[in-house]
Amino acid sequence: MEILHPRCAGLDVHRDSVVACARVVALGRVERSVETFGTTTSELERLARWLAGHGVTHVAMEATGVYWKPVWAVLAEAFELVLANAMHVRNVPGRKTDVNDATWLADLLAHGLVRASFVPPKAVQALRDLTRTRKQLTREKASHVARIDKLLQAANLKLGSVLSDIMGASGRAILDALAEGESDPERLADRVRTRIRASRTRLIEALRGHLSDHQRLLLRIHLGQADAIDAAIAEIDAELGDRLEPFRDATTRLATIPGVSTLSAAVIVAEVGTDMGRFPTAAHLISWAGLCPRSDESAGKRRSTKLRKGAPWLKTLLVQTAWCATRAKGTYLRALFGRLKARRGPRKAIVAVAAAILTAVYWMLTRGVTYADLGADHFDRTERTRLAARLARKLGELGFDVTLTPKDAAMVSS
Template identity: 50%
Template sequence: MEAIIERCAGLDVHQATVVACVLIGEADRKPHKEIRTFSTMTRDLEAMRDWLKGHGVTHVGMESTGIYWKPVHTILEGHFELIVANAHHIKNVPGRKTDVKDAEWTADLVRHGLVKPSFVPPPPIRDLRDLVRLRRSLAEALATEQNRTLKLLESANIKLASVVSQVFGVSGRAMLKALIENTATPQEMADLAKRSLRRKLEPLALALDGRLTEHHRYLLAFHLRRVEAIEADLRALDERIEEKAQPYAAQRRLLRQIPGVDDRIAVAIIAEIGIDMTVFGNARRLAAWAGVCPGNHESAGKKKSTAARKGNIHLKTTLVQAAVCAARTKGSYYKDKYHRLKARRGSQRAAMAIAHKILVAVFHMLARIVPFKELGEAFLDQQARTRTTTNLVRRLNNLGYDVLLRPKVAA
């Protein structure tokens, strides 16, 4: 193999130390090698940066080891061509393994251009990504806390969830607080219902007549405080996300044209892939990176069925959520395609296929700044009609007939 980079470095990153290997030399000669070990304290990382710059290093490669690569990347960013590689892609052959040998192997791969860089978004997108992922974690925590509250109510034989669809709505929350205070009868608590829920006053009174002890009331107050605290955090986080996502308002408006994609999903997609599609090259690479396309498993000329590829789990779940919403959008091509696939392959594979189509649309819309083109719910029927007509005409031509197609006159 011929070397293509004359001055490069490989880093073996750990929690407390970084082993750096510098290779310097022309392509047709054996390179000069220098190895040093640095601490991961900020001052030592800055010293490593200066040491690399002193050797004229242009390219630096490292593995994406947990989160330990991030502070190293932050300090070196803007000074070198950084290559953050998937650890599975640059794994050394089995044998003697040391930190020094890992650094040497990474540097040698970088020198020969054999390391495929992972996608690392620019700092503004990284900040937005952290906020969006934090919001998702908080939303999951809120759902968990609400489920704990519902289980507590069931243990006290309070059947509120059987009558009220939104237990944590305005009416439900007022009844929960009344249960905690323990100063009202079931009929009086049922009378706290608002609007259409007032039609269920008698079932509500029966549902609120349970065996709520002082222990239950303590736990219910505890859970309700937790729910309200998480909701307050979510509101504050939404304001911060809106502020960080303001520069991408035009891209958000574009993505909202896609069926199933609302403003929150549009922000989540931008936070994961950014707005510069040149880093992915084409839509197929983006789909493979996101993990919304099938894997490849071929041996001896036979292709075997495989599960979907592993990819960005945050982006994948967001796209599947959008696909499920798109399948409920009236007049949408995605809805018709989803139900056709669901009948043959099941709901999960159908949702994954629609997620793939949504991501392909996102790629082209962001790459070319073009609006979404809705094919319509009748597109597949029209396509099948055209295909059937073409096939039948070709078969008749092969049998020696001249075919003239003429639309049938309505009776």
């Protein structure tokens, strides 16, 4: 088998150790050197010197949790690095050791058999860390709000039945009063600051409950946690605003897609970057995101059409964005969803809409253009043309010469 990289290395990365195998082809012979290093900064610098001493030019490592990131940061400037998906470089079962794993990676890399995973530049990685942490904090706040509602239900306070958002302006005022010890339903009802659908009588009845001392303590704790999370999210938003400046034009253009908000556009840029040269076609990007069926075929039969795991952070966002896009009237994405929903069901239809959004993202970032909607009548127009062409082809097969002339053009010529 052809050797593409005669001087390469494979790294088996763990939390506290890195096993390195340098593979060097000299005078027609393959020489391997194996050594174990720690994961402190000084040890990783020693690893870089060791690799340079063997004349290594290319280095491959598995994407093991987050342990590969500091190794990548130390070696990125001196070597051509390849990050491998662990599922793609599995060794023969029964022969798994740290040394064998590193040697196997080096052998695969030498012959060009390692498919490189997408590693964005540092600026995009920083955006990725910020947006992902923001989403995790949002989830944590939602869990605290759910616990607050559980506390209220246990105390027979039906605040969620009369307010659409218990953490809104009126709901938060009532919760603060409850946490401070207020229990009179009428005085609690006076804390409502906005108009609500429920009548005052119904509101007072909903607030006629009893919070015990330990429940008030838990309520204060959950409210404090929610406030701390809000403050943390505000800090992240401020940092995101500064770091998005180099990508402001891209996020502004992406936000013109139906269903894509400014925050969603920032998350898309954080997950895929702005350089689409990494993906040969839009289909490659869709496959990487996990928005297409995986290949699972045997004996000419497709055994499964489940989606690939792909990029879970991006896939989740695109599906949520797709649901928003289907509510935008008079758009191509809404028409696409309605067309596919009737034949394939809503779940497959929404994935198709998410893939269509990602396709638009690919071409907008590649060509630097704004979003141009195909229109809600896109399928009506294309189906009319296809039907006419198919009927003309049938008539041609029957021996007739057919020339298709639009009706309006025929009236003008007459």
